[in-house]
Amino acid sequence: MSIVSVLLLITMLAVGGAARHLAAVKTDPSDAAAMQAIAKSTRADEAVGWGKKSADPCDGTWAGVRCDMGRVTSINASRGGLIGRLNGTDLSKLAFLTDLDLSFNGLRNDVPVLPTPLPRLVSLNLRSNSFSDIPVGFFAGFPALETFAVDDNDMIFPTISRDDVLKCSKLRSFSANNASIFGVLPNYFGNTTLFPALETLSLARNQFTGVVLAGFGYKSNIKYLDIGGQHDSDGIGRSTLIGSLDLFIPDMENLVEARFDHNALIGPALNATKLVNLRVFDASYNDLCGVPKFAEGIMLYFNSGSVTFGGGALLSDRQGGDLHSGAFPFSPRPASGHVVCLLRTGFDGQCGSLLSDGQVGALHSGGQAWPPPPSTPPSACARTRTRLWPSALHAAQTRLS
Numbered sequence: 450m451s452i453v454s455v456l457l458l459i460t461m462l463a464v465g466g467a468a469r470h471l472a473a474v475k476t477d478p479s480d481a482a483a484m485q486a487i488a489k490s491t492r493a494d495e496a497v498g499w500g501k502k503s504a505d506p507c508d509g510t511w512a513g514v515r516c517d518m519g520r521v522t523s524i525n526a527s528r529g530g531l532i533g534r535l536n537g538t539d540l541s542k543l544a545f546l547t548d549l550d551l552s553f554n555g556l557r558n559d560v561p562v563l564p565t566p567l568p569r570l571v572s573l574n575l576r577s578n579s580f581s582d583i584p585v586g587f588f589a590g591f592p593a594l595e596t597f598a599v600d601d602n603d604m605i606f607p608t609i610s611r612d613d614v615l616k617c618s619k620l621r622s623f624s625a626n627n628a629s630i631f632g633v634l635p636n637y638f639g640n641t642t643l644f645p646a647l648e649t650l651s652l653a654r655n656q657f658t659g660v661v662l663a664g665f666g667y668k669s670n671i672k673y674l675d676i677g678g679q680h681d682s683d684g685i686g687r688s689t690l691i692g693s694l695d696l697f698i699p700d701m702e703n704l705v706e707a708r709f710d711h712n713a714l715i716g717p718a719l720n721a722t723k724l725v726n727l728r729v730f731d732a733s734y735n736d737l738c739g740v741p742k743f744a745e746g747i748m749l750y751f752n753s754g755s756v757t758f759g760g761g762a763l764l765s766d767r768q769g770g771d772l773h774s775g776a777f778p779f780s781p782r783p784a785s786g787h788v789v790c791l792l793r794t795g796f797d798g799q800c801g802s803l804l805s806d807g808q809v810g811a812l813h814s815g816g817q818a819w820p821p822p823p824s825t826p827p828s829a830c831a832r833t834r835t836r837l838w839p840s841a842l843h844a845a846q847t848r849l850s
Contacts, residue, residue: 476507480521483542484514490539491556496530520545527574528553537561541590550574552598557581560599563590576600576624581607583630588613595619595646600626606656608632615643622649626675631656634676634690639665639697647671653708654678661692661714666701674701677710677731688712694732695719702726710734 484506488499499511507516515523521543531554540546541563547570557579570591576598582605588594594617607630615637623638634657637643638650653675666674679690693716698707706729714735720742721727727743 474519476505476516476519477521479542480516480519480545481506483539484511484521486536486539490536491526491531491533491551491554493526493529493531496532497526517545522546523548525550526554527551530554531556534558535561537563537590541565541567543567544569546570548572551578553577555579559584560587561590562586566590566592568593570594571619572596574598575602578602581605583607583609585610585613589616592616593619596622598622598624599628600624600651602628604629606631609635611635611637618644619646620644621646623647624649624651625655626651627654629656631658633657633659634661634679636662636665639667639669639671641667641669645670648703649673651675654680656680658689659691661690661697663693663696664700665692665697667697669701670703671701672703672705672726674704674706675708677708677712679712691715693717694737699723705729707731 481504485500485504488494493499494501497512499506499514502510506514506521507519513525513527513529514521522545524546525548527550529551531551533556535551535556540549540561542565544565544567546567549570549572552574553576555578556575559582560575560580562584567590571593573591573594573596577600580599580602583599588610591597597617597620607628609625609630609632614635630652634652636659638647639662648670650671651673654677657676657679658681661676676690679688681689688711690712692714694709694714695717698704698719698721701707702723704724704727707727708729708731710731710733712735714732714737717738721730722742722744725744730741730743732741
């Protein structure tokens with residue numbers, strides 16, 4: 450027998466042995482039992498057919514379930530029509546699970562508290578279900594968690610336990626928009642020591658109150674921050690979330706997008722010229738004063754009273770990109786007749802009336818713009834909460850009357 454033939458025979462024997470080994474790997478009985486129980490409690494057996502063709506979740510017949518060496522590692526049942534509840538005891542048996550996506554379903558009751566933590570789970574998506582609460586102890590079940598989403602769940606006054614969520618120190622993204630969460634704003638998310646990897650924090654349209662503390666996000670890695678639209682639980686819709694942008698935003702040097710709209714933030718507008726990565730900034734519908742400073746290339750939406758700052762990208766010639774060409778790129782769009790001020794450099798700017806088509810009259814039609822605001826902000830801005838650009842506002846009101 451030639452050397453080539455010998456080598457070929459050895460290769461064939463090795464491949465055959467590996468195939469037999471893989472075929473011999475059976476699904477872990479505990480994983481199989483857990484998945485069968487989850488299929489029943491969430492009605493996934495009826496909605497997506499889990500277990501209909503086979504009781505083995507790792508044989509390829511369970512849609513959205515992935516396994517490795519007989520252990521369940523990933524579950525994606527997003528938009529699967531699941532209802533019922535997710536049992537923490539069953540879920541905790543999937544010790545090798547790394548990703549769980551149950552978004553856009555109809556799961557109800559509390560999000561599950563696990564009796565045994567899942568040490569490998571890094572991504573958990575529960576958005577757009579019907580969960581009612583986030584019990585204390587929930588986050589302790591996911592010590593390796595990096596990405597978490599629970600947006601758009603109409604919960605019954607849930608809170609976020611500080612001591613509980615601190616067990617997820619590896620978080621990179623935390624999203625809980627529109628989840629009826631109430632309590633004092635969790636400023637600890639902006640603490641770099643506690644959450645050194647956090648890049649996305651989205652807590653918009655909840656019922657947080659209190660103060661955005663000075664130094665929030667200092668030197669953090671947060672790139673995307675949204676705490677807009679907080680409102681009281683009294684049904685009136687008022688916001689009691691206060692704070693001063695100039696006391697924390699300038700030191701969040703990694704910010705790319707920041708939204709603080711529809712709150713009760715006060716004080717002078719900020720100097721954010723150091724935030725060279727910033728591209729979108731929305732502080733509309735607060736109680737700010739003065740004129741903010743930004744680096745070039747930012748999409749800006751800034752409102753106070755009847756004066757609205759708006760702009761496309763600030764171009765090198767200090768003209769507003771989309772505004773200069775006639776389009777107003779923001780939503781919700783200010784009401785017709787509001788005064789739109791286009792920032793240029795420092796405290797300089799131009800104003801024009803917002804027409805019914807959402808375009809800016811004098812700015813894009815070539816007509817004469819209203820006089821620019823004063824070269825310096827009002828000296829008593831922070832103390833008296835003077836509105837943005839008082840002289841420009843007076844001129845605008847005179848023109849509109």
